[in-house]
Amino acid sequence: DAKTTQPPSMDCAEGRAANLPCNHSTISGNEYVYWYRQIHSQGPQYIIHGLKNNETNEMASLIITEDRKSSTLILPHATLRDTAVYYCIVRSPSGNTPLVFGKGTRLSVIA
Amino acid sequence: KAGVTQTPRYLIKTRGQQVTLSCSPISGHRSVSWYQQTPGQGLQFLFEYFSETQRNKGNFPGRFSGRQFSNSRSEMNVSTLELGDSALYLCASSSWTGGNTEAFFGQGTRLTVV
Numbered sequence: 452d453a454k455t456t457q458p459p460s461m462d463c464a465e466g467r468a469a470n471l472p473c474n475h476s477t478i479s480g481n482e483y484v485y486w487y488r489q490i491h492s493q494g495p496q497y498i499i500h501g502l503k504n505n506e507t508n509e510m511a512s513l514i515i516t517e518d519r520k521s522s523t524l525i526l527p528h529a530t531l532r533d534t535a536v537y538y539c540i541v542r543s544p545s546g547n548t549p550l551v552f553g554k555g556t557r558l559s560v561i562a
Numbered sequence: 563k564a565g566v567t568q569t570p571r572y573l574i575k576t577r578g579q580q581v582t583l584s585c586s587p588i589s590g591h592r593s594v595s596w597y598q599q600t601p602g603q604g605l606q607f608l609f610e611y612f613s614e615t616q617r618n619k620g621n622f623p624g625r626f627s628g629r630q631f632s633n634s635r636s637e638m639n640v641s642t643l644e645l646g647d648s649a650l651y652l653c654a655s656s657s658w659t660g661g662n663t664e665a666f667f668g669q670g671t672r673l674t675v676v
Contacts, residue, residue, distance in 0.1 A: 483662060494654075495654075549595060551607065
């Protein structure tokens with residue numbers, strides 16, 4: 452079962468920042484937080500992942516709380532093409548651990 | 563760098579038949595994982611192969627099987643197809659197996675069983 456809780460849906464105005472929350476209160480000390488998104492009928496796309504520190508790449512920023520029990524994915528300037536289902540995943544660092552997808556958050560970016 | 567390639571993209575099969583799906587990972591990647599996506603169950607893990615060895619398996623019946631070749635290409639097979647096997651089958655490749663490794667997905671094979 453997924454170890455994360457996400458809101459089922461969110462709306463965001465085009466050009467504004469989209470802040471997607473994720474609760475992972477049972478996360479272990481060495482588990483990573485991953486974010487993927489899936490645009491309709493396509494394969495999931497890797498966005499970003501982190502362990503303790505905040506991370507930023509060309510797509511997004513990941514903010515992890517100090518107690519690591521929750522995180523927020525930030526898309527700084529959402530566009531219509533960011534409309535997708537966003538999945539927050541907690542994953543063990545050891546080998547043989549698959550990505551366990553929950554239901555994710557359906558983000559709708561509105562013009 | 564080419565991405566993950568899955569073939570075919572679409573497939574229609576009849577109940578009772580078998581099907582083989584193919585996945586070519588990103589060059590240099592040695593781990594290939596397979597997932598099934600249905601509207602009711604979402605994305606579910608099938609199995610993972612690393613260096614030709616199955617490393618992990620999800621909770622699917624034995625009708626679902628896979629293999630990986632020495633060039634890291636992978637195939638999955640579903641025998642005695644059932645209507646409920648209709649789904650999007652996704653393949654993901656990564657350079658290593660483990661929790662600090664990004665996995666990159668293909669576009670999937672959409673299987674319809676009639």
